[in-house]
Amino acid sequence: MTSELDYLSLRELACGLRSGDVRAGEAMEAHLDRIAEVNPVLGAVVTVDAEGSMASARAAEARLNIARRRGDTTGLPSLLGVPMTHKDTHDTAGMRTTYGSPIFAENVPRRDALIVARLHAAGVIGTGKSNVPEFACGAHTFNPLFGTTVNPYDPSRSAAGSSGGAAAAIAAGVQAAGDGSDTGGSLRMPASFNNLVGLRPSNGWIPHTLPGNPWEWLSQAGFMARTVGDVAWLMDLVSGPDPRAATDRHEPGRFDLPEYTQPDFQPDLGGRRIGFAPDLGGLLEVDAEVAAVVGTAAEVFAGLGADLDGTVPDLSCAGEVFAVARAFEFGLNYGHLLAEHADQMKPALRGNIRAGLELGPERIFAAIHARGRLWAAVQDYFADHAALVTVTSQVLPFDAELEFPAELAGHPVRDYLSWMDATTLISATGCPAVSVPAGFSASGLPVGLQIIGAPGDDAGVLQIAHAFEVATGYGMRRPGPLPGPSAHRLPGGGPAA
Numbered sequence: 001m002t003s004e005l006d007y008l009s010l011r012e013l014a015c016g017l018r019s020g021d022v023r024a025g026e027a028m029e030a031h032l033d034r035i036a037e038v039n040p041v042l043g044a045v046v047t048v049d050a051e052g053s054m055a056s057a058r059a060a061e062a063r064l065n066i067a068r069r070r071g072d073t074t075g076l077p078s079l080l081g082v083p084m085t086h087k088d089t090h091d092t093a094g095m096r097t098t099y100g101s102p103i104f105a106e107n108v109p110r111r112d113a114l115i116v117a118r119l120h121a122a123g124v125i126g127t128g129k130s131n132v133p134e135f136a137c138g139a140h141t142f143n144p145l146f147g148t149t150v151n152p153y154d155p156s157r158s159a160a161g162s163s164g165g166a167a168a169a170i171a172a173g174v175q176a177a178g179d180g181s182d183t184g185g186s187l188r189m190p191a192s193f194n195n196l197v198g199l200r201p202s203n204g205w206i207p208h209t210l211p212g213n214p215w216e217w218l219s220q221a222g223f224m225a226r227t228v229g230d231v232a233w234l235m236d237l238v239s240g241p242d243p244r245a246a247t248d249r250h251e252p253g254r255f256d257l258p259e260y261t262q263p264d265f266q267p268d269l270g271g272r273r274i275g276f277a278p279d280l281g282g283l284l285e286v287d288a289e290v291a292a293v294v295g296t297a298a299e300v301f302a303g304l305g306a307d308l309d310g311t312v313p314d315l316s317c318a319g320e321v322f323a324v325a326r327a328f329e330f331g332l333n334y335g336h337l338l339a340e341h342a343d344q345m346k347p348a349l350r351g352n353i354r355a356g357l358e359l360g361p362e363r364i365f366a367a368i369h370a371r372g373r374l375w376a377a378v379q380d381y382f383a384d385h386a387a388l389v390t391v392t393s394q395v396l397p398f399d400a401e402l403e404f405p406a407e408l409a410g411h412p413v414r415d416y417l418s419w420m421d422a423t424t425l426i427s428a429t430g431c432p433a434v435s436v437p438a439g440f441s442a443s444g445l446p447v448g449l450q451i452i453g454a455p456g457d458d459a460g461v462l463q464i465a466h467a468f469e470v471a472t473g474y475g476m477r478r479p480g481p482l483p484g485p486s487a488h489r490l491p492g493g494g495p496a497a
Contacts, residue, residue: 017082018073046088046145082124139160157397167190172479183220197226235255257463259466277388311381435449
């Protein structure tokens with residue numbers, strides 16, 4: 001059974017904690033109780049520090065009580081007392097972080113990742129970790145340590161990945177929002193599969209820092225939540241420059257706009273030119289049911305006053321740019337592990353690392369030139385378009401016992417990345433992209449649409465997503481009651497170790 005706190009938005013929960021309508025201890029108890037209730041079915045949360053979390057909640061409650069007695073809570077962190085698990089690829093100081101790999105089964109970092117540190121500075125209480133594929137490799141969340149994360153809307157289906165554990169937890173009412181990351185769709189795909197909002201930000205808002213590769217651009221940290229406004233608020237709280245970053249944006253975020261808090265907000269996209277191309281002008285294969293659901297959004301955007309056309313930017317070189325950049329990342333980040341730990345990695349992960357180690361200079365040089373052409377094409381397109389709208393996922397949530405969907409639009413899927421061009425091609429552009437709920441299949445499975453904007457125009461993308469969210473209300477539909485606990489098996493039928 002759900003508590004009345006389980007499906008509060010992040011803003012509602014934070015405001016309730018600030019006013020005293022919700023006690024921090026009460027919020028933490030509801031969070032931990034919900035994990036205990038749904039996690040045996042979903043496999044979303046892999047580490048929980050219940051004792052430490054309750055102690056932190058009591059401390060937050062005492063701090064809030066003192067401020068209220070003084071009559072001034074303005075100096076308190078905005079999210080003081082909000083419970084949240086963190087993605088298991090994001091380091092958490094003093095809390096096990098495995099990256100979904102047996103190699104790091106007992107790893108306890110000494111410092112927080114930047115996104116985690118900034119959430120904690122904003123008042124969030126980190127309660128545990130959410131499940132991921134090994135080293136975030138893949139768009140289906142399973143690993144040999146913790147098994148498979150499944151979908152709250154249908155536990156026989158995938159929750160996607162790599163931020164699938166966070167997505168399932170948010171959709172099931174464990175927490176209001178969560179951190180994740182996105183290389184080829186790892187925020188957007190789980191958002192689509194779980195009826196959530198997930199933003200892949202432009203490079204630099206949440207910068208890459210030392211230690212690590214401060215010049216990284218393909219992978220981006222970001223957020224999922226049940227509303228656009230909550231994602232915008234988190235971006236406002238967490239984005240901004242850092243002295244350890246080489247490519248940060250030297251201004252704070254400007255995402256949390258007033259309309260997100262106005263109950264009488266009337267969406268209006270009048271005067272905005274939007275490219276509406278669910279299949280990217282024929283570049284994508286899309287399952288018929290997904291295409292039908294997303295196709296209905298054209299009438300919504302037109303009704304909001306948008307000027308729609310079917311044009312798309314030239315993405316002909318995006319696939320190669322993505323492939324080379326992703327391989328480079330895997331080779332750089334994990335190549336040192338291959339010699340001693342190859343037998344502890346799934347085949348797809350070994351293949352990704354080797355692809356990076358085997359990149360020759362000619363291919364790298366060609367990809368850099370191609371990225372320049374792609375950047376120019378994107379700048380030309382968004383010079384007279386406010387956004388481009390496509391599908392997020394080309395398929396419905398698929399059988400959780402598979403590593404990736406077997407078919408796409410009636411054709412066999414050749415590998416675990418070829419079914420997600422809708423997100424990987426956009427990652428290569430450097431554009432911000434948000435997945436927002438777009439409706440449901442005949443069997444009740446969520447479908448998302450992707451709204452893409454010019455690099456740096458994350459606020460504009462979120463404004464359009466918010467207008468669509470208010471006009472449709474698809475994100476208000478919650479999962480039904482979950483069945484009894486199930487064994488979390490790896491794709492292919494093998495049990496988790």
